[in-house]
Structures are given as structure tokens and as C-alpha cells.
Amino acid sequence: MFDYIIIGGGSAGCVLANRLSEDERNRVCLLEAGGEANSTFTKTPGMFSVHAFWKKYNWTFSSIKEETYNYKQHYIPRGKGLGGSSLINAMVYIRGHRSDYNAWAEQGNEGWGYDDVLPYFKKSEGNKHIQDDYHGKDGPLIVSNAEGQYPLAEVLAKAAIEAGEKPNGDFNGESLEGVGQFQFTINDGVRCGVKTAFLDPARSRSNLTMITEARVSAIEIEDGRAVGVRYQRQGQTHSLGAEKEVLLSSGSINSPQILMLSGVGPEDELSKHGIKIKHELPGVGKNLQEHPDICVGFTSKKRDGLTIKPAGLAKLASKLYKYYVKKEGWFRASATEGGGFIKSTPEVDVPDIQLHFLPLLFDNHGRNLKALSKDGFTIHVCALRPESRGEITLESDDPMAAPKIKLNLLTDERRHDLKVLINGVKKVREYANSPALSDYVRDEIFPGSAAQTDEEIEQDIYERLGHVYHPVGTCKMGSGDMAVVDDRLRVHGLKGLRVVDASIMPTLNSGNTNAPTIMIAEKAADMILSDNA
Numbered sequence: 001m002f003d004y005i006i007i008g009g010g011s012a013g014c015v016l017a018n019r020l021s022e023d024e025r026n027r028v029c030l031l032e033a034g035g036e037a038n039s040t041f042t043k044t045p046g047m048f049s050v051h052a053f054w055k056k057y058n059w060t061f062s063s064i065k066e067e068t069y070n071y072k073q074h075y076i077p078r079g080k081g082l083g084g085s086s087l088i089n090a091m092v093y094i095r096g097h098r099s100d101y102n103a104w105a106e107q108g109n110e111g112w113g114y115d116d117v118l119p120y121f122k123k124s125e126g127n128k129h130i131q132d133d134y135h136g137k138d139g140p141l142i143v144s145n146a147e148g149q150y151p152l153a154e155v156l157a158k159a160a161i162e163a164g165e166k167p168n169g170d171f172n173g174e175s176l177e178g179v180g181q182f183q184f185t186i187n188d189g190v191r192c193g194v195k196t197a198f199l200d201p202a203r204s205r206s207n208l209t210m211i212t213e214a215r216v217s218a219i220e221i222e223d224g225r226a227v228g229v230r231y232q233r234q235g236q237t238h239s240l241g242a243e244k245e246v247l248l249s250s251g252s253i254n255s256p257q258i259l260m261l262s263g264v265g266p267e268d269e270l271s272k273h274g275i276k277i278k279h280e281l282p283g284v285g286k287n288l289q290e291h292p293d294i295c296v297g298f299t300s301k302k303r304d305g306l307t308i309k310p311a312g313l314a315k316l317a318s319k320l321y322k323y324y325v326k327k328e329g330w331f332r333a334s335a336t337e338g339g340g341f342i343k344s345t346p347e348v349d350v351p352d353i354q355l356h357f358l359p360l361l362f363d364n365h366g367r368n369l370k371a372l373s374k375d376g377f378t379i380h381v382c383a384l385r386p387e388s389r390g391e392i393t394l395e396s397d398d399p400m401a402a403p404k405i406k407l408n409l410l411t412d413e414r415r416h417d418l419k420v421l422i423n424g425v426k427k428v429r430e431y432a433n434s435p436a437l438s439d440y441v442r443d444e445i446f447p448g449s450a451a452q453t454d455e456e457i458e459q460d461i462y463e464r465l466g467h468v469y470h471p472v473g474t475c476k477m478g479s480g481d482m483a484v485v486d487d488r489l490r491v492h493g494l495k496g497l498r499v500v501d502a503s504i505m506p507t508l509n510s511g512n513t514n515a516p517t518i519m520i521a522e523k524a525a526d527m528i529l530s531d532n533a
């Protein structure tokens, strides 16, 4: 029997485990489906891309075969193990635009406006380089500047500025707009995920129990109250009781699945799989949002990037040696050191495109090995506030089965998301013609010179469409029929149960989602402690 049971030791779950166990009177249990994750592969920033090919710390989900993209399945990575997706993410530290959070508040979610959430961003943040009113310096999550390991990132920013974009030295400060170098959750060349930042400092507390390789199969609900959980570990089923609350932090893909397996969700979906309904909530699994992304790729006249051709592999090996012997060089950094936030047309008020610069020719989540074997570089163009909505449903009532994921990207009626991407591709082409890139650009490979009209670019986008691993919204916060949690993250209509992770975002923030998820958990911890005081 515990006071609090947290399901999932990811970006949100590790924050909760730390903050709730700060008071030694709280008996806290953290259940994580994956393992301890103490590997050099998760600690070394430059090893980030290895996880795309390796299942150890990655659930490697796939979407269903989606009609819109000629029955293509999207690859959907999610972190598995203590640290969750912060174990395998690209470590870019971004919060989004202030209007993202003000929009949450305007929808009736009290306490979620930008001025309300800024203190929680600052609480978790230990920024080593920027110290002003927008940043925290004493928090456990170490945030640092790009080191300039890949000089191409600065060249690309210069090219974009020459083409008319604004420079920006701090995307998390006064303004989001512009191009430049990102900040990262990296501490002196080592990944600072939530396990390092939040769990390791708390793990010796006697009131915190952590159970790894524990896959929760259902939340026990009695008389409208969550009273515990059932989980599977090493082939055995176990049960634990929660006296105060069960906190579901399994991420945007698994949290709605666990709710549905527990009998909480849309009636038709549950009855289809013979699951007894405990509480009907039609919004569970709906409202899935993801950032659609298209890569614009060029071959380069220079050979200063990453490739997998023999000379490139030899260079990688020497860089790896340098990292492990002297802790220097490429492997200290995320490959996407630079990027920015731009407007697809002058009419939009807030940047609606994020760019990530990569010093390699990247396609199909890095799985296009032919592209990788050429010297080149890539600019990711991602549409920031998509209007398309997907969903999570069940494949079966088997808790060990993956859920069905339908991303449904670019399906909005206004074709808004598609138009943003088309304009983004055209903007990147302007950067490629800037003087700063004249020594670099050899040929445009993606989409390639054959795609000139909007229709041709559109066709290429449908063929090569990707996304940037930011699913949110499947347990939406709000008050309407389709909302799953209220603005204190309590599941509507049930007692003793909250959802605390990226799934509660009503709308996707304008940028990467790790820092916002950590903020959500910081704020949730305060609400949980005050509601149970």
C-alpha cells in the first residue's frame, strides 16, 4: 500500500517521483515498464540516433497503415526505461510560444496561462549560460548552450538571416521568432535526462520505491475511485494499492491505452474489445496531435558533416574514440545544434514553422542509408500548430499488445498544415541560394529540382512526410465533452486518478515537448500535494 502510485518513469513520472517524495511522510511508488537504463548509449548525446535502430530503450511503435499516405506506416519512437523519452530524445530545450499556454487558459483551464507556467519552467531549470528573468539557474535539469561542434549549424543560421529571417539568441526568452543555436539538456557533454535530473537525487529516499520492468495492465477502479494498479513483471501479475492517488504518466500513446484497458474511455471502443465499462469518457485517445515534418536535403561540396561512407565511418570512429578518451568532439553534442522558428507567410502573428538543422543528408527517420552515404545537410521543416487530429484506439484487450495509432497528419479540411509545409520548403530553398551557403550547396536532393509547383511539392510531401516525435493531446485537459482531465489534471468523473504527462495538452505547443512536459509535472506535483494536504 502506497499513498501515490506513478505509472511510467518518463519525463513527467520522474519529476513526480522526486517532488512527491520530498516529504518523507508520502509513500511513493514508481512503476516503469522498461529497465534502469544506465547505458552509455543513453548518456552520450551523439549516440541519439542509435536508438532509432535499437529496441532496448525504444518502444518502436508504428502507426496503422494510413490511407492518406498510400498505406504507409509511420515509425513512432517512444522512450522505454527510467527517463522515458528523455532517454532517447534529441535534447533540444524549447518551451514554445507564450500564446500556446495563454490559449490553454482561454479555453477555461485556470492557472495554465504563460505567466502561471513560467515559474514552473524556471523551477526545474538549471541554465548554465542564460541568466535572466526567463530562466532558472538552480533547478536540477541542466540546460546549456550549443557548443558549435558542427559549424554548419551557424552557417545555416547565417544563410537564413541573409534570406531575411531574424537572428535569435534565446528561443525561450522574450521572443520565439528567429534562427540561431538551440539550448540543450546536456551537462558538460553528457545527456541530462529526467532520470539524472530528478530520479537519481531522490532514489536513496526510503519513502520512494521504484519497480522497473513492471508493465501496468490496468488501474483498479472501485465505486468511482482509483484504488490501485495491476502490473505484470517477469510473467507474474502483481497488485498494489494507492491510498491517495494513482498518477498516470505513461505518455501520449500508452496513457490512453491504460485508461481504456481499465474500463475508462469511449463506450464503443471498449465494448468492441469486451472490456467492462467502469466510466465512459469519449475523449480518451482522441485529439492526437503531432508535428508533421518534411526534410529538405542537399548534397554538400564540403565534407565536414556526418556520413556512413567508409571515410565518414572512419571519422565517426575517431570522434567516438576522442569522446571516450578525452570527452571532446562531436559526441558531446546533439546533431541538431541549430534551427529556429519562422513564419510561413508574413500574415501569421506567431511563427508557425520550426526548423532543425542537421549536418547530414537525412531522410525517412535516418533509415535511408543511401542518402546517409553522401556528404550533405538537411533542414527539417515542421508545422507547429497542426489542425489535423489523429487517435489512439485498442488493437485488443491484451495489455501487452501495442495500441493502434492513427496520426492522420495533413488531413485537416482547410489543408492548413500542408500549406505551412509547402511554404516552408520554399523558404528553405531561398536560404540555399544565400551567399553563406555558396561554398556548400551542390544539389538539392529532397524534394529535388523536379518538384517546382505547389502541386509537385505537395506530392513529395505526401511521399516523404515525417514527424518530429511530439505526440500530445490524447487525454486532453479541459471541460467539454471530449476532455479527459480537468485543469487540476483529475480524470473527469473519477476520484483518486490524475493523468500527468504530454497527453494532457489540449493543443500542441510551438516547439519541442520535453520541457513543457516537465513543466506540467512540476505544476501537477504542487496541485497534488496541496489537494491532499
Ligand SMILES: Cc1cc2nc3c(=O)[nH]c(=O)nc-3n(C[C@H](O)[C@H](O)[C@H](O)COP(=O)(O)OP(=O)(O)OC[C@H]3O[C@@H](n4cnc5c(N)ncnc54)[C@H](O)[C@@H]3O)c2cc1C
Pocket: 007, 008, 009, 010, 011, 012, 013, 031, 032, 033, 034, 077, 078, 079, 080, 081, 082, 083, 084, 085, 086, 088, 089, 090, 091, 092, 093, 094, 214, 215, 216, 217, 249, 250, 251, 252, 254, 258, 468, 469, 470, 471, 501, 502, 503, 512, 513, 514, 515, 517
Ligand atoms: C526520438 C525522440 C526525439 C525527441 N526529441 C526531443 C527534443 O529534442 N526536445 C524535446 O523537447 N522533446 C523531444 N522529444 C519529445 C519528448 O522527449 C517527449 O515529449 C517527452 O519525453 C514526453 O514525456 P512523457 O512523460 O509524456 O512520456 P515519456 O517520457 O515517453 O514517458 C512514458 C513512460 O511510461 C512508460 N510506460 C508506458 N507504458 C507503461 C506501462 N503500461 N506500465 C509502466 N510504464 C509504462 C514508458 O516506458 C516511459 O518510460 C523527442 C522524443 C523522441 C521519442
